[in-house]
Amino acid sequence: MSSKFDLFDILIGNENDIDYKKKPIIIQGITGSFGSTHTKLMKDYGTNIVAGVTPGKGSQSFEDIPVFNTVLEAVKNNPVEISGIFVPAPFFLNAAKEAIDNGIKLLVAVPEHVPIIDSIKIFQYAEKKGARMIGPNTPGVIVPGIMKVGIMPAKPFSEGSTVVFSRSGTLMYEVSYTLSNSGYGQRLCLGIGGDPINGTNLIEAFDLIKEREDIESVVVVGEIGGDAEEKLAEYIVSTNFSKPVVAYVAGRAAPKEKKMGHAGAIVYGNYGSADSKVSNYSKANVPVAKRPGEVPDLLKTKLKK
Amino acid sequence: MKLLEYQGKELFNHYGINVPKSYLAKNLEEAKQGSERIGFPFVLKSQLTVGGRGKAGAILKCKNEKELVEKFDELINKEVYGEKPKTILLEEMADIKREFYVSLYLNRTKRCYSIIASSQGGIEIESVDKKVIFDIPDLNGVPSELAYKVAEKINLKNSEKNAFVELIQKLSKLIYEKEAELAEINPLAMVNHGKFVALDAKVIIDDNALFRHEDIKKYEELSDLEAHAKNNGFSFVELDGDIAIIGNGAGLVMSTLDMVTDAGGKAGAFLDFGGRATTESIYQALKVISRVDKIRVILVNLFGGIVRTDLVAQAILNAYNDGTLKIPVFARITGAESEKARELLKNSKARLFNTVEEAINAAVKY
Numbered sequence: 118m119s120s121k122f123d124l125f126d127i128l129i130g131n132e133n134d135i136d137y138k139k140k141p142i143i144i145q146g147i148t149g150s151f152g153s154t155h156t157k158l159m160k161d162y163g164t165n166i167v168a169g170v171t172p173g174k175g176s177q178s179f180e181d182i183p184v185f186n187t188v189l190e191a192v193k194n195n196p197v198e199i200s201g202i203f204v205p206a207p208f209f210l211n212a213a214k215e216a217i218d219n220g221i222k223l224l225v226a227v228p229e230h231v232p233i234i235d236s237i238k239i240f241q242y243a244e245k246k247g248a249r250m251i252g253p254n255t256p257g258v259i260v261p262g263i264m265k266v267g268i269m270p271a272k273p274f275s276e277g278s279t280v281v282f283s284r285s286g287t288l289m290y291e292v293s294y295t296l297s298n299s300g301y302g303q304r305l306c307l308g309i310g311g312d313p314i315n316g317t318n319l320i321e322a323f324d325l326i327k328e329r330e331d332i333e334s335v336v337v338v339g340e341i342g343g344d345a346e347e348k349l350a351e352y353i354v355s356t357n358f359s360k361p362v363v364a365y366v367a368g369r370a371a372p373k374e375k376k377m378g379h380a381g382a383i384v385y386g387n388y389g390s391a392d393s394k395v396s397n398y399s400k401a402n403v404p405v406a407k408r409p410g411e412v413p414d415l416l417k418t419k420l421k422k
Numbered sequence: 423m424k425l426l427e428y429q430g431k432e433l434f435n436h437y438g439i440n441v442p443k444s445y446l447a448k449n450l451e452e453a454k455q456g457s458e459r460i461g462f463p464f465v466l467k468s469q470l471t472v473g474g475r476g477k478a479g480a481i482l483k484c485k486n487e488k489e490l491v492e493k494f495d496e497l498i499n500k501e502v503y504g505e506k507p508k509t510i511l512l513e514e515m516a517d518i519k520r521e522f523y524v525s526l527y528l529n530r531t532k533r534c535y536s537i538i539a540s541s542q543g544g545i546e547i548e549s550v551d552k553k554v555i556f557d558i559p560d561l562n563g564v565p566s567e568l569a570y571k572v573a574e575k576i577n578l579k580n581s582e583k584n585a586f587v588e589l590i591q592k593l594s595k596l597i598y599e600k601e602a603e604l605a606e607i608n609p610l611a612m613v614n615h616g617k618f619v620a621l622d623a624k625v626i627i628d629d630n631a632l633f634r635h636e637d638i639k640k641y642e643e644l645s646d647l648e649a650h651a652k653n654n655g656f657s658f659v660e661l662d663g664d665i666a667i668i669g670n671g672a673g674l675v676m677s678t679l680d681m682v683t684d685a686g687g688k689a690g691a692f693l694d695f696g697g698r699a700t701t702e703s704i705y706q707a708l709k710v711i712s713r714v715d716k717i718r719v720i721l722v723n724l725f726g727g728i729v730r731t732d733l734v735a736q737a738i739l740n741a742y743n744d745g746t747l748k749i750p751v752f753a754r755i756t757g758a759e760s761e762k763a764r765e766l767l768k769n770s771k772a773r774l775f776n777t778v779e780e781a782i783n784a785a786v787k788y
Contacts, residue, residue, distance in 0.1 A: 207633060229696075232631035233528060234601050237561065240533050273725075285673020287725045294725075311672055313530045313603070340673055343530045367676040370683035371692075374472075378657035378672025378694035380630060381530070386548055408681050410779070 122249055124325045125305075127198050127223050129263055138263050141167040141195040143221075145202045145212045147184055148174050151227075152203035155268050156180060159201070162271050164264040167195045170212075188219040198222040201257065201266040209253065210235040217248045225266045226252030226316060230380075236314040243316065250316025254380070255308035256286035267308065277302020278331060279416070282322045283338035284309045284345070285379070288367060291409045292338050299413035304332050309345075311379030319349040323358065334361040334420060336412060337403075341368030342382040342389040350397035361419040365406040366394045423627045426469045428511050429641050430623025433600060437592045439607075440619045444513040453494045454487070456512040462486055464514050468497045468507040473546075473624075478502045484512075508643075516619050518611045522576060523547055524590065525606035525624075526564075526597045532557055535597060537564065537590065541576040543609030564594045582616040589618050600638060601631035647713055654706045656695050663688025664718040665785055666711045670699055670729050678723040678778060687786035690717050699729045704737035705746075712746050721785040722753035723778050731755045735763035738772050747771075750788060754781040 130137045144159075146152040147169025157180055160166055166182050168191035175186035185191040188200070200216045202209065206228045216224055217239075224243065231253040243250050251258055257267010261274040269286070273294035279301050283289035289308050296303065307322060309315050317325075319337060326332050339346045346366065353362060369391040371377045373384045384390045395405050404415045425433070431441045445456030446469075457464070468480035475481050480502045482493045497510050521543030529536040540553035547553060554575040558564055569587040578586055589610075597605050606624040613619055632639050644652060651658035657672060665687050669675040675694045682689050691714055695707045711717055724734060734755065741747035751772040755763050764774050775781040 206630065230630045232601060232634075233603065233628045234561065234598070234631065237533055241560065283673070285671060285676075287669070287671025288673035288677060290725050291674060291677070313528060314533055318531075318533075338673070340676060345531070348531060365677075367673050367680060369680045370689070371676055371679060372659070372661065375659050376629075376657070377659060377676050377692060382672060382676065388548075407684065408779075409677060410777075 122222075122247070122325070124223075125260075125329065128258065128260055136165070139165040140199065140264070141165055141197045142199045142201060142266060143168045143170060143188065143191045143197050145170045145188065145200055145216065146204035146208075147171055147179055147182065148177070149203060149205070151268070153179055155203065156182065158271070159265055159267075162265050164266060167197065168192070188215045188221070192219055192221075199225065199266060201225045201227065203227050206230040206232070206253075210238060213239040213250070214242060217243055217246050222248050224248065224250040224252075224316070225257050226250055226255060226310070227257060227268060229254045229311070231312065233312070233314055236312060236316070240314060240316050251307065252310040252312075252316055254312045255310040256289055258305070258307045260305055261303050269306070269308075273297060274306060275302040277304060278333040279303050279336060280326055280332050280334070281306040281336045281338065282309060282319060283307070284311060284340050284381070285338060285367060286311070288338045288340075288365070288409060292336060292365060292412050295410055295413055296336065296416070299417075301413055301416060304329075311340075311381055313343065313381040315345070319345045320352045323349065323352065327356075327358065327360070332360065334363070334416060336416065337362060337364045339364060339366045339394060340379065340382050341366070341371055341377065341384050341391050341394075342379070344389065344393075346394035347397040350401035350403065353401040353403060361416070361422070362401075362403045363406065363412060363415045363419055364398050364403050365409060365412055366391050366398075423629055423632065423638070423642060424471045425623070425625040425627065425638075425641060426471060426509075427467060427623050428469055428509070430605075430625035431620065433596055433625060434620050434623055437596045439589060439592050439596075440617065441623070442514045442516055442619060442621065444511050446509050446511055447494070448509050449498075450491065450494050453490060453510065453512060457487065457490055460512055460514050464512050466490075466493055466497055467511040467513060468500065468502065469509045469511055470502055470505050470507050472503040472505050475502065480507075483515075516611050516621060517613050519614070520612045521609040522612065523550065523553070523608045524593070524610050525604060525608070526558070526590075526593055527606070528603040529557065534558060535561075535594075537568075537572060539572045539576050543611070547608065558594070561598060563598065564590050566591070582612070585616055585618055600635060601628045602626060603628055647710060650706075650713075651693065651710050654695075654703055654710075656693055656703075656707055656710065658710060659692040660714065661689045661691060663690040664716050665689050666691040666693065666714065666717045666720045667723065668693045668695065668707055668711065668720060669723040670695060670725060674723060674725055678721065678782070681778065681782050682721065682786065685782050685786045687782070690714065699733070701733045701737045701740070704734050705740050708737065708741040709746050712741070712748070717749065719749055719785050719788050720751045721781060722751060722755070723781065724753070724755055730759050732759040732762040732766065735766040739766055739770060742770050742772070752781045752785040752788070754778040
């Protein structure tokens with residue numbers, strides 16, 4: 118992935134752009150029950166959804182948004198770089214590939230239960246074409262007060278200068294809500310996704326925001342399974358990451374070798390265990406909250422230092 | 423889905439990977455038939471998904487019919503790490519010259535498949551120092567240069583390399599065609615004439631890909647409870663304690679499980695009904711839980727704003743009214759319509775709380 122990929126540029130643009138904070142977005146799977154519900158909510162929040170795609174439903178419209186059969190038609194009249202993908206998992210591979218082939222630079226992949234091989238294929242294809250996938254199985258991404266692409270409710274989020282990266286949807290809401298209530302608004306909240314394969318992993322997410330001056334601190338909401346937190350801890354040390362980081366890890370009490378709701382949340386031996394994550398975080402000087410409600414206190418302490 | 427050894431070996435056989443002659447038996451009668459086909463001595467292997475069967479005494483040598491009667495009975499009734507077998511595999515003994523380890527697995531960190539091999543087989547790979555790991559560049563199989571490199575690194579002679587390379591390529595075909603997260607052969611035995619035989623099989627298939635693999639799906643064995651949960655789109659895990667934890671979102675339910683444990687409670691069930699809950703699906707979730715006898719109290723943790731809280735309350739009320747639910751529900755309900763939710767449940771056995779901490783304390787103390 119080239120370092121030129123600027124997430125904020127794609128999500129909201131620059132002050133000089135005529136469509137600053139109103140970047141055009143398409144929704145694939147707009148007529149499905151999930152897609153339609155959340156299209157309305159995104160639109161209400163201020164997201165500029167210019168078109169939807171559902172094969173076979175072209176020439177219809179939903180909430181005054183035109184629906185097309187293909188991505189090609191949907192992006193014809195607009196310089197669209199973002200697609201929110203809401204199609205059922207078995208259709209994800211083709212939908213995502215179609216988006217990339219038609220110039221989409223940021224895929225927000227909401228569906229759960231996408232086969233792993235399909236995720237790898239899209240990850241590799243996106244990388245080759247200079248695009249980026251968030252997810253699959255992500256609640257999406259929100260720039261509070263400006264726009265959101267995904268399924269998160271609006272209420273937990275408020276404008277501010279911290280960032281929340283989360284492997285879990287509801288915990289992203291929960292932690293953001295406690296942060297908002299304690300006066301720590303967010304500049305960005307992004308769901309990494311609960312699957313074993315993440316189009317954008319925690320380290321890449323950190324890379325996307327590390328140079329931004331409008332971001333003061335980072336909160337990472339993790340869970341058992343894999344070694345994303347361990348690798349992130351190494352990254353924080355090796356890059357001398359300058360912003361304060363606070364973490365939470367869910368699943369300390371989960372049994373081994375059981376999939377805890379998320380496809381990626383499974384511990385084999387010590388691999389993926391909460392202990393391993395917490396001890397690696399501590400080496401990187403990242404405090405880990407015992408429960409979501411403790412995150413704001415830890416952040417407060419960390420910011421004072 | 424983690425396959426049993428015999429299922430993994432059926433797949434191996436299908437892909438041309440050598441496995442020992444074997445016979446699957448559900449009862450002693452079948453085992454006796456099997457013994458005639460295979461001939462003494464052979465090995466009896468309990469078919470379990472848990473690891474460490476050898477150490478747990480779930481793999482036994484069997485020399486004659488007298489031993490077969492004793493040991494079959496022992497194994498079929500033996501619970502190993504909480505799991506009881508339904509079948510026992512009878513397998514011929516291999517004339518092992520050397521033992522190796524090989525596996526192909528989903529490398530989450532690198533978002534590709536990787537291969538691990540070692541000249542030390544038969545022990546857990548985590549505890550082996552002498553091993554090699556290589557990443558497989560794309561999804562088109564293991565390039566032969568890479569496979570030869572692996573063969574080189576585990577000290578195979580030139581004459582032995584071809585068979586190993588062929589084996590790896592068969593294993594990778596299995597991985598991609600059957601969408602496995604892991605295909606592990608440990609130990610991989612070298613027998614006479616440099617021939618390789620898979621003495622064990624550990625194969626994990628991607629659950630999310632099962633919809634396009636009917637041949638694998640037939641191996642899926644769900645308990646009634648698990649099937650009920652799965653048909654409703656829930657993630658359900660049974661645990662040891664007596665508090666059932668229900669919520670919307672895997673992370674939130676895990677987090678609640680941690681907090682219950684911290685508060686001294688013991689969770690008996692984990693149920694995530696996902697973000698798309700309706701009155702009906704929550705009612706079904708309560709129904710699943712009501713069938714788990716050991717559950718004494720239900721703790722519901724909902725993050726509002728996704729699911730309307732009055733729908734949740736209605737579901738709880740319905741479950742009480744029709745007798746599905748008899749035990750108390752302690753729920754943390756916030757967000758839209760929570761006043762309405764309170765009103766609905768005011769005369770029931772359910773108690774509503776504003777914070778999860780309060781709900782947990784009440785549930786643990788009950």
